[in-house]
Amino acid sequence: MTANDVGLLSPVTAGHDDAVTDAAVLAALVTAEVALVRAAGALGLADAQSVDAVSHLYGWTGAGHVCAAPGVDVDDLARDAVAGGNPVIPLVGILREGAGAAGVLVHRGATSQDIIDSALMLISARAVAEASRSLAAAEATLARLAADHRDDVAVARTLTQHAVPTTVGARFAGWLRGIRRARERLDAAAAALPAQLGGAGGTLASFVELYGEADAAALPAAFAAELGLQAPDAPWHTTRWPVTELGDALVQVVDAAGKVATDVATLSRSEIGELAEGAGGGSSAMPHKRNPAASVLIRSAALRAPQLGATLHLAAATAADERPDGAWHAEWPALRELLRLALGVSANLAALAAGLRVAPDAVARNLAAAGDAIVSEQRALGGSGADPAAYVGLARRLADAAGPTEESI
Amino acid sequence: MTANDVGLLSPVTAGHDDAVTDAAVLAALVTAEVALVRAAGALGLADAQSVDAVSHLYGWTGAGHVCAAPGVDVDDLARDAVAGGNPVIPLVGILREGAGAAGVLVHRGATSQDIIDSALMLISARAVAEASRSLAAAEATLARLAADHRDDVAVARTLTQHAVPTTVGARFAGWLRGIRRARERLDAAAAALPAQLGGAGGTLASFVELYGEADAAALPAAFAAELGLQAPDAPWHTTRWPVTELGDALVQVVDAAGKVATDVATLSRSEIGELAEGAGGGSSAMPHKRNPAASVLIRSAALRAPQLGATLHLAAATAADERPDGAWHAEWPALRELLRLALGVSANLAALAAGLRVAPDAVARNLAAAGDAIVSEQRALGGSGADPAAYVGLARRLADAAGPTEESI
Amino acid sequence: MTANDVGLLSPVTAGHDDAVTDAAVLAALVTAEVALVRAAGALGLADAQSVDAVSHLYGWTGAGHVCAAPGVDVDDLARDAVAGGNPVIPLVGILREGAGAAGVLVHRGATSQDIIDSALMLISARAVAEASRSLAAAEATLARLAADHRDDVAVARTLTQHAVPTTVGARFAGWLRGIRRARERLDAAAAALPAQLGGAGGTLASFVELYGEADAAALPAAFAAELGLQAPDAPWHTTRWPVTELGDALVQVVDAAGKVATDVATLSRSEIGELAEGAGGGSSAMPHKRNPAASVLIRSAALRAPQLGATLHLAAATAADERPDGAWHAEWPALRELLRLALGVSANLAALAAGLRVAPDAVARNLAAAGDAIVSEQRALGGSGADPAAYVGLARRLADAAGPTEESI
């Protein structure tokens, strides 16, 4: 295998992207082809024995399961994909030949885009489920941290300067709100992921020719059911909101984690020291260094994700004709990289949260150093300004309201 | 007034952006300040007479109404905003002075971000409502066009080449699905827009100091009610999903319109000629030219919007501390420009749709020129391939299913 | 005048963008039209009296001068630009009418893109010159600062943590190198800005028809000379590197300033305090605050500029046919906003540098607090590690080498 990337330049995602590797994409492509055969079988449009043969051959074990592709070399396939511009063309040949007599059922009536779009939705569903689990874990930890530090008064900073008092718990609760919202949006996007089935021109004409109108109309839902995806309301070959809405949700996840990482990186600065990552990274030159390594990695992703989301939108906005002349191809690596970033960022965030250490002394020291100025507003409003702890407003309530997530119970 | 922009370099938005000009922003800032006074009044935290005086002085006439700012010159304000980095600081001085004895109520307990965020949500709500109306009008027209051309067989094109038959109606229905989805998402985003109220550190401490915990806790919802916005679940000074979710929805609108414009630009090419804009643009050099002017303008926006959305995400992901050191400021022009593009694109799309002319002769000519090849798939599947019209599959059903929107009845 | 923007939402550019307002664009459009008349005159292709009449009428006073447009209302023009998609179409009518009998010379043989592209290059040249002056001023200040603080030992920070010793001067010298490089690239880009002249199809056919081949071939250079721009090697209607190379240089300026602002924002944090902006911004809620206001504004621009540069590249990459169907129009506001950001950022950077205050006590305090760890590398290499000042390597030499810029002498 000639690997382009094994993750050497992407420590933020290394070890977290099994769900979206090229091998996973290949398995998903095979799964989509098998699911199409099975959908025809489920509607009585293909003989059961052949359907079973194909299913067995490629390792089908149930809805949402990902097939294997014995005899398909992903490296060869990548090379053979170039001429036609996509890997389905050579893959179909291999799968048909591999299936012998039943091979006629493979890719029957479909177009490449049906298979690729469906496969990408399939790996998206799996990746999102994994990322969502990591986010839920991070939420549970942050909810606990918010509760644990509910009463710890700290100095709030605005435009880099000491401003007024707040609490450590309120800060954690703010992070938690962002992550929870992002996960909810991501889960909603995942729940809406549709299968793709339209045939060459998006009219399902090939299926009508093969099976008649009624069965052709029923096929997309049957196909989606086999894949564990949503039935599309219509083919979406050039109506690309399923991709952009997913992309937006993935970027939102990275944003929410980016906010946390930005704050952790700042608050673990040598001079501030209110937070520390439990397992900070080392240095090749300086043995004493304890870097906020997860924060750094998450932040690296946060600088990249928005532009990948933009690429998906540009592709959607220029999706010409009944299949685009470049815009569709631009989506593939951008969507996959966004999935990868969401996976890596979520996993790093969960680990960061789990290991996060609060330094109460430093919190208190910085608060004290902020001095009188941070209660000047209070005094201007008529208060005594004697005690910063008496000027945290609803900070405790904000921490309480963020509350423990279901996952934390 | 020293105008930076009146729209000379932005024909796609010129004439459609009254809701988001600097004058509109100023009015929204004043509205937010008045609403805060009124919210205090509504909770019995300010004397009714003073509240009425401020309301009257700045032209308050009801929830969602935008105030005037007599005596405030937007140009001066822009200049005076530089030193502190935002326009609220000088504005508060003017408004307090203008309100005389009642002036003490103005901006009471608030921080600049409370006012700017709320004002931007306010102009967003107005802009979105206007854009949504334009989109609904475009949908109604496209639904009619889809029905009118339900049976017109045309050639589908994939990767720029003639592929298989489809119908003109199915094409319009595909456009319609994209626009309708985008409008629904936009409307949902608009319905969720929250007011912002948190005070200097996002803890509402100033309001607690002024009014006590219970009333401080009630104030954000009262403030939101005055503005016709949603009550926030917590201050979102550095939890920026309200901005990015809105931004994503605005970009999705531009995407959906961009798809239409891309197809219209192609299908009105001199050699294709299946579509024409009713009022194409002219040329300074060539009197005969009938350019697809609205499509060109919409496409210009489609190349710009995704990057503006990316900027909002980058700002969200790097929103440091309890108020960011640059990320928040980066949002303002990016969000406003996205609103402007959505407004301009929606209006141009509605006009484009309203004037769109189908050339049945060209449709038929291109179909005929495509010849036998486009039914080769049908023939390979065992069909006769004698008539392209017999190979449009469910195209008519897809057109029917897109159906007339409610707005079209 | 119905102003969209006067700068209320853009404090980073407010007051610094006279060179690129819509009024400036209008003046540049008129200048380009007059220059074309004059170029014809210079080649003996138009009678001198008419050329003088047009020149006088529109206020021509010399190469590089920007004309006035009496009787042209920029607001009306923006509105009238919509139908044809660009402002030159209505402008030509006005200018021709205004010029009476000599009006026939106006826009003779030209296409809209000739005028708009040339006008945008003209305002670019002016804006770049102004930005370059600000950058040079910032460089002079930083060179002085690097020299002044050549021997001040400070702690270097990597991944947010104290690392090893450095000097304040070396830090300033690093900033200086980035800014100087950016200015040199910007100046080089400015020196290469070409006029545009090609006629409707980019073949100069109209000019050949009017004047013959030899004079048509000479006209672009004559036109460029009148404008103080470079003669194009060929029409570049859809060969857009003049725009993207300028855009890249503008983004590079913002990057270089962004690096400085990022460091100043960090180093002026309450807990660090090694630097302070001379005139920090205030707060509407907290009278004690001294925010690093210029840094915040510059950073807001740094989050925006790269995406504007990307838009220019996307437009260049999709510049279809002999004039694009949207890509060209997308350039206008993106380029103008980049110019505006470069102007605002450069001016703010010069002011920031001029007012920058180093706090030697804080520098020393942080160095001391870093303690023994920052010489652990030295010790591992066999050094004594007794004195951080003995472990700054070539920091002084790096500061010296950055040296005073020519501008600083």
Next chain:
Amino acid sequence: MTANDVGLLSPVTAGHDDAVTDAAVLAALVTAEVALVRAAGALGLADAQSVDAVSHLYGWTGAGHVCAAPGVDVDDLARDAVAGGNPVIPLVGILREGAGAAGVLVHRGATSQDIIDSALMLISARAVAEASRSLAAAEATLARLAADHRDDVAVARTLTQHAVPTTVGARFAGWLRGIRRARERLDAAAAALPAQLGGAGGTLASFVELYGEADAAALPAAFAAELGLQAPDAPWHTTRWPVTELGDALVQVVDAAGKVATDVATLSRSEIGELAEGAGGGSSAMPHKRNPAASVLIRSAALRAPQLGATLHLAAATAADERPDGAWHAEWPALRELLRLALGVSANLAALAAGLRVAPDAVARNLAAAGDAIVSEQRALGGSGADPAAYVGLARRLADAAGPTEESI
């Protein structure tokens, strides 16, 4: 090896990216480490025998040569890179151990960033050289095509509509100018690529400690010489123009190719047919299809590259402190993907150009169909308008001036 990507989702780059795979990066990292040992040797700072031993062990054969890394598994290294956030930390351990007694020389005085930055510049130099060769080949072909079709009159299109006459040769010459300019800029960027050497804080203090000031000052140039890179004027750990200038040049290459691909995709449309790719791609559903496959792939890259360039700029603009907290890490995958796109796009462009077929009949047919309108401008200028060929202005001269490139002789 657990490969993330072998290119399955990236047909535009598959087969063209050997120079930038993770394996190539690993080899470059080793090369940088060996070069540092050799540089010390060249300055007499390390004993020759040990230097030779390290050189021999890791396969050094000459300047610019890329070393092997026997015993280093790239997959393991990627995994071990996560904790510290970069692969150099674990790599150094392996290399030192592998080198036995001479291992003490490995990474002596260096910091991770010295090695990673230098290695990325090294693979950049190789990738750029390869891309430049492909571009030169494309230029040679286009120069020949411009000459061959110098006199073929065609219709120019603006805003998608027939406009005025031009020639096929002038069109090719326009493409050629864009590509040639891009290659020149790319070559210039490649010629400027600097090595990185600064030690932990960018002061070269570790080298001063080891070798004294004079030798430490000489080391970066010696290191660069071993690598075949430019000597840096100073460490550029957080002065990132070497990366962004390269990135801009790479995007410009993709832009120039994107322009060509956009035109080829349009001109090979079924209804236009003036051009065809020699080896168009097929379809999984429609055997008759001849898609403009290379154009589609190039266009997919053109929609992606600008955002990758933007990521590099964002990283440069937020490169904090003496080493950034995320921005540096964000560069790695973005730069590598840009290199990959430039390689793939250039190779596809050369192949596209080599196989490009002009259909003179279609050119003539479209010109004829454009009819009288395209000479209406000529007639308005007083010409006869009898023959489009008499209204191509300087089109032939523009084709001639683009001339054959040196490479084509």
